[in-house]
Amino acid sequence: MAVPARTSNSSSLAQQDGQVRKTAQLQIIDENQHFTPNLSKYLTKWNLIDSGFDYNVVAVFGSQSTGKSTLLNRLFGTTFDVMDSKRRQQTTKGIWMCPSAYSSALVMDVEGTDGRERGEDQDFERKSALFSLASSEVLIVNIWCHQIGLYQGANLGLLKTVFEVNLSLFGGSAEAAARPKEKTLILFVIRDHSGYTTIDSLSDTLKDSMAEIWQSLSKPTHLANAKLETYFDLSFAVLPHKIHQPEKFEADVVELRKRFVDKTRPDYVFQPAYHKRIPADGLSHYMEGIWAQVLANKDLDLPTQQELLAQFRCDELAAGVTEVFNVSAKTVRRPIESGKVVPGLGKLMAEWLQVALSDFDAAASRYHVGVYTRKRQDLVTNLHAALSSLYLGELKNANKAASAKFVTDLAAALKEPSYDFAEVVSRCTRDARESFLSVAKESTVAGSGWEYEQELAMLDDNLKAIADKSRADETKKMVNGVERTVKRQLYEPVEIALSKPSPTMWDKVLATYRDVTDSAEKSYLKKARAYDCTEEENDSALKSLLTRSWLALRHKLEEQTADPVVLSTLRDNFEQRFRYDENGVPRVWRPEDDLEGAFKKARDETLTLLPLFAKVAPEDEELLPTLPVPDTTDTDADPEKFDPDTAFVLVKASRLSQLEARFKREADAAYVEAKRSMVSSISQ
Ligand code: GDP
Ligand code: MG
Structure with a gap:
């Protein structure tokens, strides 16, 4: 039957609405007293x-x-059932x-x-x-x-x-x-x-x-x-x-x-x-x-019923929004677990929380306010807990990324032609911390009680370890550089001094050694200032430098006192005396010349030079250097080279007498040759 025409708007709207909503009745409690x-x-x-x-x-x-x-x-x-007036059947109870x-x-x-009316009990x-x-x-x-x-x-x-x-x-x-x-x-x-x-x-x-x-x-x-x-x-x-x-x-x-x-x-x-x-x-x-x-x-008890209902519905609603929330959160779980920093994670998490809580609030806030408030707090706590593993993962990844950035930045800065190491480290540290902090702050959800201080402290430790390692490498490089300079400054003066043996040659050698090591130390300390090195680091670097300088000198001296070099030096000296006159003009031996006397004089004078090579013995004993205590980690650490009793000895007595014999044989040969040339000039 048609609903009679209405004058008011609301009724005609309701009528249209009714067309949509009119649906078969539902028996909510049936004849067996079961609830639908x-x-x-x-x-x-x-x-x-x-x-x-x-x-x-x-x-x-x-x-x-x-x-x-x-x-x-x-x-x-x-559309409720109406009793048929013809067949007066009983409508079902319910x-x-x-x-x-x-x-x-x-x-x-x-x-x-x-x-x-039915004659039943009134139950x-x-x-x-x-x-x-x-x-x-x-x-x-x-x-x-x-x-x-x-x-x-x-x-x-x-x-x-x-x-x-x-x-x-x-x-x-x-x-x-x-x-x-x-x-x-x-x-x-x-x-x-x-x-x-x-x-x-x-x-x-x-x-x-x-x-x-x-x-x-x-x-x-x-x-x-x-x-x-x-x-x-x-x-x-x-x-x-x-x-x-x-x-x-x-x-x-x-x-x-x-x-x-x-x-x-x-x-x-x-x-x-x-x-x-x-x-x-x-x-x-x-x-x-x-x-x-x-x-x-x-x-x-209706208030209790309302509370029970509120608990049930709030739990149901919380479970519903949590499910949606978890689906959203899942999208970033994999990248985070694989070590990636997810940009804008904090914003994403805040969005998920906002959606979850506003959906929850919309429905749950209609229920018993005490229950709703409590369940909302539980929900917030649970959602935060669900996110906290993402947050911690993000922090860990941000730490890793910042440490990696630090390594790259540091390496790039150290490739520059000139730099102040300490300044570079502090700049790179600042940048790395900033990049970590921007991620950490962004991803810290407000009101969650989350903190990133611990991860930041770990980052600081990482950066310090990397910087320390890099400084050690750089310091080593610097010591190597200084060592090269020491060698360069030392070798030539030593060669010159030993090629003209004289009682003061050791004074010259050791004075040079002293000057070179002094300036090496100064040069190291000057450079080290830029590295912010500790006193121990400086001490150990200087010790290493001194050891290596001494070994460089010692090595050069061994080279210059090797048999062929000594013999060649003696030979040069002898020839200078025997073959040339005092004006440096080559001698031509004549029969009246005292060849034998000249030979003996040149030979003996030359032989007096040989013992000079035996050991480092300056006239000014003050010049003898204090020997470094060798670093046990140093490879070339023959203890004899650091013991004052042996370190200055270059040619032992037995080798000296061998050298003397060899030199004499060479000198004899020169004499024989000179004699022969004199005889041949007579016979012409
Ligand atoms: P219910 O059992 O109370 O739900 O009654 P129904 O709506 O099923 O109707 C029962 C009987 O009452 C039906 O035969 C109807 O035709 C009749 N009926 C409906 N309206 C009226 C009314 O206004 N007056 C009278 N006397 N009978 C009515
Ligand atoms: Mg009825």
Whole structure:
């Protein structure tokens, strides 16, 4: 049947809406008193699951076959089963739910509430009354006009049950009774109103009956003075006979509908005070819990139920957002585990957190505030914990990257033609720390309590170790450079001095040695200043330098005192004396010359030079250097070369006499040759 044309906009909108939403009813509690597992699914289908508090619940109560379902279908555009007038079959006991086609209301059709009429016990009546009071804002009580005023009327018995269970629900303990009351609206819909009696008179009669019933309730002592109005608001409506006055019935139904739809009306039924404050996405769980309590015959403590619901839903919501969150976080797990720094990780993590928490807040904040606050804190803690391994990985990778950058930067700077090592190290350290800190600070999520100080300290250790190693390498290179200079400055003067043996030749050699080593030390210390070397490092470098300088000198001296060199020097000296006169002119021997005398003189004078090579023996003994203590790590560390008793000895006595013999033989040969040349000049 078409909904009559409406004048107001909201109604025509509701009508369109109704086309979309009108869906088959759902039996939420079946004849076996089982609660449906499908409510959330249906709420989703009805587009109500995300409506938060923006929905309403209305339930209808009344005797069997009083046209309840007929009324609901007209009033809300629902599709509840209506008893067929031809085949008067019994409608199944249970509670049905259907969404209103005109607003976000859920309509509950409670069948079989009236046990008296059926001759059954009133068990289900109690249970469904408890259930409806715990979840509905408005209770429609459908009542025949002609039954009003008849105390024995079945509906009134039903109301007694409603009042009783309401007291046990909202006033059960002194403590519960002290809480602010959640009110329920009872809307009496008086059917088959003929018009003989005014609605006001009918209302008064009903109110009197209510008061009487209320009075007759046996109340616990702490509720002895409880008033009906504390728990219920009463409202009234009349409808004509549907069959006898179909058009007026339809028009009055449309008028009555306005009280369920138009929020601006003073008699709008869904006043906020009646709302049970159960978010739509938790309604299924809440109702199921309530029903379970009702079945178990337990005291229905609604605040506890709300807390339990809040815990359940907050956990569910947290699990939902965590799942999405984990999927996001997974995208960076692999790169981080493989050692990569993920740029903007902090921003990403903050985004994931923001999405997760705002999604959580949107739904969870509607639940019990204490539970919600606690669960939110748990969620934040868990999400932070889930991210902390990423954060620590990122820090580790940032440390690695910064250390690698430090190595590269340092190497590049040390390739420059000139640099101050200490300055280079401090600049590269600053850069590496900055690059680490920018990653560390960016990825530290605000409020997480995360810290990067420890990783920073580890980075500092790394950088120091790298710098120390590099300084050691550089210092070694520097010592090598100085050593090369020492050798260059030492070799020639030593060669010259030893090629002209004289008693002061050692003084010359050692004076040069002293000057060269002095300037080497100065040059090292000057360069070392740029390396920020420690005193120990300097001491050890200088010691090494001194050892190597001494070994260089010693090596050169050995070279210059090798047999062939000594012999060649002696030969040169001898020839200088024997073959040349004092003016350096080559001699031509004549028979009258004292060849033998000249030979002996030249030979003996030359021989006096040989012992000079035996050991380093300056006339000025002060010039003898203090020998370095050899570094045990030095390869060429023959202890004889550092022992003052042996270090200065160059040619031992046995070799001296060998050299003397060899020299004499060479000198003899020169004499023989000179003699021969003299004889031949005579014979010419
Ligand atoms: P329910 O059991 O209370 O849900 O009643 P139904 O809606 O199934 O209707 C029961 C019977 O009452 C049906 O035969 C309807 O035709 C009839 N009926 C419906 N509306 C009215 C009405 O306004 N007055 C009367 N007297 N009967 C009605
Ligand atoms: Mg029915």
